[in-house]
Amino acid sequence: MPNGDGTWTVSYDVVxxxxxxxxxxxxxxxxxxxxxxxxxxSSAITATPAGVTPNADWTGLGAEGAAxxxxxxxxxxxxxxxxxxxxxxxxxxxxxxEGPPDVGACPAEPxxxxxxxxxxxxxxxxxxxxxxxECTSVAAIVVDKSISSGPVPNGDGTFTITYDLLAExxxxxxxxxxxxxxLLYGEGIEITSAGIITAPDGVSTNxxxxxxxxEGAAxxxxxxxxxxxxxxxxxxxxxVIVQLDExxxxxxVLECPEPGSGESGGLANSTELDHNGIxxxxxxxxxxxxIDIAKTISEGPVPNGDGTWTISYELVxxxxxxxxxxxxxxxxLLYGEGIxxxxxxxxxxxxxxxTNPxxxxxxxEGAAxxxxxxxxxLPEESAHTYQVDVTVSLDLETVTPEALECPEPGSGESGGLANSTELxxxxxxRDDDVCAPxxxIDIxxxxxxxxxxVEDQAGVYDVTYxxxxxxxxxxxxxxxxxxxxxxxxxxxxxxVQDVTTxxxxxxxxxxFDGIDDTVIVTDQAIAGAVEGPVEHTYQVTVRxxxxxxxxxVPTDGMCTTADGGPAPGALDNQAxxxxxxxxxxxxxxxxxxxxxxxxxxxxxxPVGGGQWEIVYDITVGxxxxxxxxxxxxxxxxxxAEVTVDGVQLxxxxxxxxxxxxxxxxxxxxxxxVMLAGLDSEDYAPHVYTVTVIADxxxxxxxxxxxxxxxxxxxxxxxxxxxxxxxxxxxxxxxxNGNEATDTDCAPLPSIxxxxxxxxxxxxxxxxxxxxxxxxxxxxxxxVEGAYTLTDQLRFGTGIDVTSATIVSTPxxxxxxxxxxGQGGEGSEANVVATDVVxxxxxxxxxxxxxxxxxxxxxxxxxxxxxEPGSGExxxxRNVAGIDHNGHSQDAQDCIPPExxxxxxxxxxxxxxxxxxxxxxxxxxxxxxxxxRYRRQAE
Numbered sequence: 001m002p003n004g005d006g007t008w009t010v011s012y013d014v015v016x017x018x019x020x021x022x023x024x025x026x027x028x029x030x031x032x033x034x035x036x037x038x039x040x041x042s043s044a045i046t047a048t049p050a051g052v053t054p055n056a057d058w059t060g061l062g063a064e065g066a067a068x069x070x071x072x073x074x075x076x077x078x079x080x081x082x083x084x085x086x087x088x089x090x091x092x093x094x095x096x097x098e099g100p101p102d103v104g105a106c107p108a109e110p111x112x113x114x115x116x117x118x119x120x121x122x123x124x125x126x127x128x129x130x131x132x133x134e135c136t137s138v139a140a141i142v143v144d145k146s147i148s149s150g151p152v153p154n155g156d157g158t159f160t161i162t163y164d165l166l167a168e169x170x171x172x173x174x175x176x177x178x179x180x181x182x183l184l185y186g187e188g189i190e191i192t193s194a195g196i197i198t199a200p201d202g203v204s205t206n207x208x209x210x211x212x213x214x215e216g217a218a219x220x221x222x223x224x225x226x227x228x229x230x231x232x233x234x235x236x237x238x239x240v241i242v243q244l245d246e247x248x249x250x251x252x253v254l255e256c257p258e259p260g261s262g263e264s265g266g267l268a269n270s271t272e273l274d275h276n277g278i279x280x281x282x283x284x285x286x287x288x289x290x291i292d293i294a295k296t297i298s299e300g301p302v303p304n305g306d307g308t309w310t311i312s313y314e315l316v317x318x319x320x321x322x323x324x325x326x327x328x329x330x331x332x333l334l335y336g337e338g339i340x341x342x343x344x345x346x347x348x349x350x351x352x353x354x355t356n357p358x359x360x361x362x363x364x365e366g367a368a369x370x371x372x373x374x375x376x377x378l379p380e381e382s383a384h385t386y387q388v389d390v391t392v393s394l395d396l397e398t399v400t401p402e403a404l405e406c407p408e409p410g411s412g413e414s415g416g417l418a419n420s421t422e423l424x425x426x427x428x429x430r431d432d433d434v435c436a437p438x439x440x441i442d443i444x445x446x447x448x449x450x451x452x453x454v455e456d457q458a459g460v461y462d463v464t465y466x467x468x469x470x471x472x473x474x475x476x477x478x479x480x481x482x483x484x485x486x487x488x489x490x491x492x493x494x495x496v497q498d499v500t501t502x503x504x505x506x507x508x509x510x511x512f513d514g515i516d517d518t519v520i521v522t523d524q525a526i527a528g529a530v531e532g533p534v535e536h537t538y539q540v541t542v543r544x545x546x547x548x549x550x551x552x553v554p555t556d557g558m559c560t561t562a563d564g565g566p567a568p569g570a571l572d573n574q575a576x577x578x579x580x581x582x583x584x585x586x587x588x589x590x591x592x593x594x595x596x597x598x599x600x601x602x603x604x605x606p607v608g609g610g611q612w613e614i615v616y617d618i619t620v621g622x623x624x625x626x627x628x629x630x631x632x633x634x635x636x637x638x639x640a641e642v643t644v645d646g647v648q649l650x651x652x653x654x655x656x657x658x659x660x661x662x663x664x665x666x667x668x669x670x671x672x673v674m675l676a677g678l679d680s681e682d683y684a685p686h687v688y689t690v691t692v693i694a695d696x697x698x699x700x701x702x703x704x705x706x707x708x709x710x711x712x713x714x715x716x717x718x719x720x721x722x723x724x725x726x727x728x729x730x731x732x733x734x735x736n737g738n739e740a741t742d743t744d745c746a747p748l749p750s751i752x753x754x755x756x757x758x759x760x761x762x763x764x765x766x767x768x769x770x771x772x773x774x775x776x777x778x779x780x781x782x783v784e785g786a787y788t789l790t791d792q793l794r795f796g797t798g799i800d801v802t803s804a805t806i807v808s809t810p811x812x813x814x815x816x817x818x819x820x821g822q823g824g825e826g827s828e829a830n831v832v833a834t835d836v837v838x839x840x841x842x843x844x845x846x847x848x849x850x851x852x853x854x855x856x857x858x859x860x861x862x863x864x865x866x867e868p869g870s871g872e873x874x875x876x877r878n879v880a881g882i883d884h885n886g887h888s889q890d891a892q893d894c895i896p897p898e899x900x901x902x903x904x905x906x907x908x909x910x911x912x913x914x915x916x917x918x919x920x921x922x923x924x925x926x927x928x929x930x931x932r933y934r935r936q937a938e
Contacts, residue, residue, distance in 0.1 A: 002138075002175070002276035007041055007092040010136050014071065014085040014121040021079040026125040030087055031069040032060045035115040036102035038138070039094040045071060047086035060087065060119075091117055091138065093278070100142050105172035105230065106135035115172050139175025141228055143167055143273035145282035148237065151267060151323070153426035158192060158243045161286060165236040165271050169228045176227050177275040180220040181238055183211035184268040186253030189288070190243050196222060198237035211238070211269075215262075242267065246290060246428060251320035256285035266322055287322025291378055293329070293423035294318065295432035298387065301417060301475070303580035308342055308393045311436060315386040315421050319378040326377050327425040330370040331388055333361035334407070334418040338399025339392050339438070346372055348387035361388070361419075365412075392417065392438075396582070399440065401472040401529065402705075406435035416474065437528060439477030443577040444468040444718045445586035446742065447596045448539055450621020450685035453678050459625070460545045461678060462497060463590055467538040467575045469503075470716050471526045479579040480522045483540055485514035486574070488559075488566035490548035497543050503536035514542065514573075531841070532782070533716065544571055546625065546678075548592055553624075557738030559589030567591065569624070592624025595675055597632070597732035597740050601717075602689075604726055604746035606785075606885035611645060612696045614746060618669075618730045620686040625679040629735045632670050634690055636663035637720075637727035637743070639709050641700055646693040652686040663692065663728075694726070698887035700750040700781065712782030713745035720745055725782065749785030751838065752778045753882040755891035758847070761876060768802060768853050769897060775846040775880045779838040789832040790881040791848055793821040796874045798858035799897075803851045806832060810844040821848070821878075830881075848878070854897060865894035 001009050014030055034040055040061060045054045048071075055070045062068035077083055093101055104115025116137030123130050143165065150161035167177055183194065191212070196205045206221045213219035228234055257263035260283065262270065268285040293315065300311035319325060333344065341362070346355045349372075356371045363369035378384055407413035410433065412420065418435040448466040471477055487493050493515060499508050506524055511517045520538060527534045546569070553569035566572040572589040590596065602615040622628055636644060644663060651657050655673050660666045669688060676683040700711045703724065707714035710724040720727055720743045727745040734740075754776045761771045779785055793801060801822060806815040816831050823829030838844055854862065866874040875896035882889050 003090075005277040007090050008138050008276070010089045010091055010117060011046070012087045012089070012119050012121075012134060014087060016075075016077055016083040016085075016123055018077040018079055018081050023076055023078045024125050025074050025076050026123050027073040028071045028075065028085065028121070028123045029069040030058070030060050030071050030085075030119065030121045031062065031064065032089060033118045033120075034091070035113075035118065036104050037094045037097050038103060038115070038117060039092050040117070041090040041092045043087065043089045045085060046088045047084070048072065049075075049083040049085070052083065054085070060089070087119075089117065089119075100170055101140045103138060103140040103171040106137050110135070137172025139169050139173045139228070139230065139275065140171030141167055141169045141175055141177045141273060141275040142280045143179065143271055143282050145269065145271045145284050147284050147286055151242070151286055151288055153325070154241070155427040157426055157428040158241050159288060159426070160239060160241050161267055162197075163238045163240075163269050163284065165222065165238065167226075167228060167234040167236075167273055169230055169232045172230060174227060174229045174232075175275055176225050177273050178224045179222045179226070179236070179271065179273045181209070181211055181222050181269065181271045182213070182215070182220045183240065184257070184262070184264040184270055185242070186255070186265045188245060188249040188253050189267070190245070192241045192243055194238070194240040196236060197239045198235065199223065200226075200234040200236070203234065205236070211240075238269075240267070242288075244288065244290065246292070246430065249290065251290050254287050254290060254322045256287055256322065259283060259285075287380065289319050289323045289325025289378070289380065289425065290321030291317060291319045291325050291327050291423065291425045291430070293421055293430050293432050295419065295421045295434045297434050297436055301392075301436050301438060303478075304391070306581045308391050309438060309580065310389060310391045311417055313388045313390075313419050313434065315372075315388065317378055317384040317423055319380055319382055322380050324377055324379045325425055326375050327423050328374045329372045329376065329386070330422045330424075331359070331361050331372050332363070332365065332370045332420045332422075333390065334412070334414040334420055335392065336399070336403030336405070336415045336418075338395045338403050339417070340395055342391040342393055344388070344390040346386060347389045348385065349373070350376075350384040350386070353384065355386075361390075388419070390417070394438070394440070394582070401440055401474075401533070404438050404440055404473040404475065406437055406474065409433060409435075437474030439471050439475040439526070439528065439579065440473030441469065441471050441477055441479055441526065441577055441579040441582075441584065442716075443481075443575055443584050443586050444470070444716055445573065445575045445588040446718050447588055447590070447598060449598055450596060450619055451590060451623045451678060453683065454543065458679065459547055460494065460543065462541055462543050463571070463623070464539055464541045465573055465575075465588055467520075467540065468716055468718065469526065469536040469538070469577050470533050472529050472533040474528045474530055476525065476528045477579050478523050478525050479577050481520045481524065481538065482518040482576045482578070483512070483514055483520055484518045484574045484576075485542060486566040486572040487544065488570040488572070489568040490546060490551040491566075491569060491571050492545045493571070494543040494545060497541040499538065499540050501536060501538045503538070506536075514540070532712070535716065542571070542573070546592070548624065553592045555593070555736040557591065557594050557734065557736060559587065559591055590623035592626060593628050593736065594623060594734050594738060594740075595628055595630050595732055596621045596623060597730055597742050599728065599730040599742040599744045601726075601728075601744040601746050606696075607693075609886040610695055610697075611886070612694050612726070612748075614692045614694060614726050616690045616692075616728050616730075616744065618688040618690065620673075620675060620688075620732060622675050622678050622683065625677045627677045627680065628675050629672050630675060631668070631733040632673065632688065633667040633731045633733075634661070634663055634669050635667045635729045635731070636692065637723045637729055638694065639700065639711060639724050639748070641697045641709070642726065642748075643695045644692060645695055648691040650689040650691075652684075652688070655686065663690070690728070696748055696885070698750075698884055698889055699752050700748070710782070711748040711750045713747050717744045718742055747782030747840075749779050749783050749838070749840065749884070750781035751785050751787055751882065751884045752780070753880060753889050753891045754778070755878065755880040756893045757876070757878075757895045761895060761897060763897070768851050769876075771850050771852070771876045771895070772807075773848045773850070773878050773880075773893065775832075775848065775891070777838055777844040777882055779840055779842050782840050784837050784839045784842075785884050786835050786837050787882050787884040788834045789836065789846065790830040790883075791819070791821050791832050792823070792825075792830045792879045792881070793850060794871060794873045794877040794879055795852065796858075796861035796863070796877070796896075798855045798862045799852050799876070800855055801850060801852045805849050806846065807849045808845070808847040809833065810836075810846070813844065815846075821850070850876075850878075852876070863896050863899035865896050868894075
């Protein structure tokens with residue numbers, strides 16, 4: 001009989017019988033032999049015939065014939081009598097057994113070798129002996145655990161694993177067992193389903209099994225009190241489906257623990273089988289793959305000097321899990337419009353991995369031409385590295401600065417040299433992207449001011465050219481700059497007088513003369529246009545002589561002849577910027593009879609009342625020795641939301657100005673103006689000053705794609721045709737009808753305010769509420785602007801402010817020490833900060849915290865916010881205001897406190913505050929009321 005503690009109790013009856021007619025004496029013994037790994041724990045004679053005294057030293061474990069086997073001696077048994085003895089033995093397993101126990105069945109023939117517990121009783125009478133043997137064996141049930149399948153990826157982010165639990169009876173008798181199974185999975189491995197899918201015939205399993213209980217818990221039990229015959233085998237199967245949150249899981253939790261440790265990790269599973277108090281355990285574990293992708297730019301974009309760039313991307317797939325996994329890898333080139341791909345290829349792949357020869361990276365999302373490799377196996381704790389090389393050029397006719405900007409990471413948008421990689425493993429997508437911008441360099445050549453006669457040198461003049469090199473792309477670049485002078489008939493270049501620049505680190509070529517040596521700088525670095533176009537300005541002053549009295553100067557204003565040479569009387573100047581083998585050119589020339597025009601923004605200043613004062617100078621100069629005439633126009637190309645309120649015009653003495661000039665419907669400043677020749681004693685450039693008073697809004701709407709309507713000046717000065725910012729174009733028409741235009745522009749701010757309650761108001765045990773507000777000022781314009789910020793508390797009736805504090809301000813901004821938020825309209829008590837400068841594309845954030853109590857006198861405005869945006873006192877309403885240059889805007893938010901429940905009528909009138917106190921007392925001293933609220937958006 002099993003005792004439930006790893007032992008069995010066996011009782012034997014030893015019966016002596018006298019079939020004769022006369023009495024006889026006998027000696028009786030009983031000897032036990034345990035086979036295999038069985039061991040006798042204890043033995044005792046529990047019953048003897050009346051009057052028979054047993055041997056007190058009996059154990060039954062002695063060698064054959066030993067005294068300790070003797071039960072009794074010289075016992076008289078009457079004729080026809082029967083004596084019965086009972087022996088009880090406790091049987092167990094020997095100590096120190098390693099592996100499955102050796103408990104065999106009893107031998108078929110008495111006395112033969114075998115298992116079990118053999119018990120031989122022997123009786124001796126008058127030198128005659130008789131013996132009888134009985135053998136008993138026990139069950140020995142062990143468990144074996146294995147993974148029969150998996151973990152198998154299901155293609156939807158889940159894995160299925162199947163465990164086999166094998167109960168086997170290797171003993172010599174049938175026996176009962178209990179079996180349990182516990183899932184010891186790593187933290188973060190989510191079990192989506194788990195169940196016992198196979199059990200032996202006739203065995204009822206535990207419907208409540210989950211495998212997730214603590215050790216010994218009922219939910220780990222698979223089956224109980226199951227009978228297993230000798231040599232029998234029972235098989236159970238458990239199937240579990242799991243998934244991972246790959247963004248948060250720690251790879252260490254996928255590691256399998258030490259076998260037999262009972263620790264968690266990976267897909268560890270421990271099975272325990274209990275048979276008669278003897279526990280046998282087995283565990284198995286499998287890990288899972290954890291595959292991610294990382295994308296970097298390993299080199300470039302490298303300019304190749306031929307108008308192309310080469311960029312190399314590195315794609316690294318890493319498996320930080322504990323099992324191999326398969327993946328598919330795609331790579332999509334999301335380049336900006338106007339970036340042309342000259343070549344693209346996968347140049348490096350892991351050993352043994354076949355890449356897709358049809359990869360281009362130019363397919364739509366999910367297209368086959370984006371696939372680099374498929375069904376690639378990545379062993380645990382290893383990485384695969386791929387390299388993609390792309391060579392690009394620019395379509396300068398279509399590419400825009402915006403197309404060269406990198407998109408927001410993770411947006412999937414196109415721009416710059418954006419490249420998105422996606423790795424798919426078991427239906428889960430992991431992606432990464434990188435991007436590099438490119439430069440976009442151009443040059444504009446213009447005259448800087450009028451031509452100046454050289455004192456005391458008749459017929460000799462100085463002219464200053466401005467060379468404006470602009471990088472409007474976000475990428476850094478380098479360039480070479482050349483400037484070539486070509487003198488027509490009657491013109492002689494005397495020499496370059498000066499070259500100046502604001503380009504950082506520029507080394508001007510000392511030998512530059514514009515004729516034999518045209519190089520100004522080489523390998524000049526220019527920063528990327530991260531916060532707007534980057535400009536390098538060069539001013540080149542050239543001295544020349546002119547003798548065109550007998551020269552026939554063309555009247556068409558053209559500076560070059562049909563064969564490309566300089567026109568008679570012209571000093572042609574061609575500037576070239578070479579960047580990465582791309583040459584951009586611009587030309588400027590002086591020609592007798594073709595006056596020059598130069599437009600310059602002098603000031604743009606906010607003057608209050610929502611208005612700005614803008615002052616422009618327009619300078620007209622002659623380039624020849626003869627007098628000439630011209631017409632002058634000036635057009636305001638302001639952003640559409642800017643309106644002109646007034647214009648003042650000043651010009652040279654003696655020039656009749658157009659009284660109807662308004663810069664819009666009438667752009668003419670002066671007509672048929674006579675300008676003396678350079679050699680005349682009366683010569684002086686004509687300078688006109690245009691002063692504009694304009695109404696400028698606080699905020700601007702979203703501009704058009706080309707920049708029209710923007711508060712910024714998105715095109716370089718000199719040739720900006722767009723209506724944006726405070727742009728202005730002056731046009732000169734010479735006496736031959738040839739036109740020359742110059743532009744200049746001032747950027748504007750665009751300021752906005754937003755207000756919100758952060759979090760929910762909280763009331764403490766004393767009935768005091770705390771509310772926190774956030775105020776945000778944003779300038780999405782193109783130049784800094786100064787503002788004053790106010791904040792006024794407009795709480796409902798009965799809400800009394802106990803404190804109001806400005807808890808945070810932008811760096812460098814000091815809050816007003818007199819702010820309370822409780823002043824009337826326009827009160828200084830509502831001013832948070834004054835004259836705060838907010839840079840372009842900047843954001844300022846303030847936090848205000850208010851504490852308040854709710855008194856007895858309340859009405860509907862206390863516990864509701866009323867009409868959204870009304871600004872009327874209600875709830876915890878707060879109205880913030882911003883003022884910039886006389887324009888104001890407010891933003892408000894409101895959230896009501898929760899109205900307390902009504903108490904049963906008592907014949908007395910209770911205000912809200914004492915009611916709250918009663919509730920708090922009922923809830924217990926020191927209880928904190930934390931309530932969730934429904935916000936009313938404003």
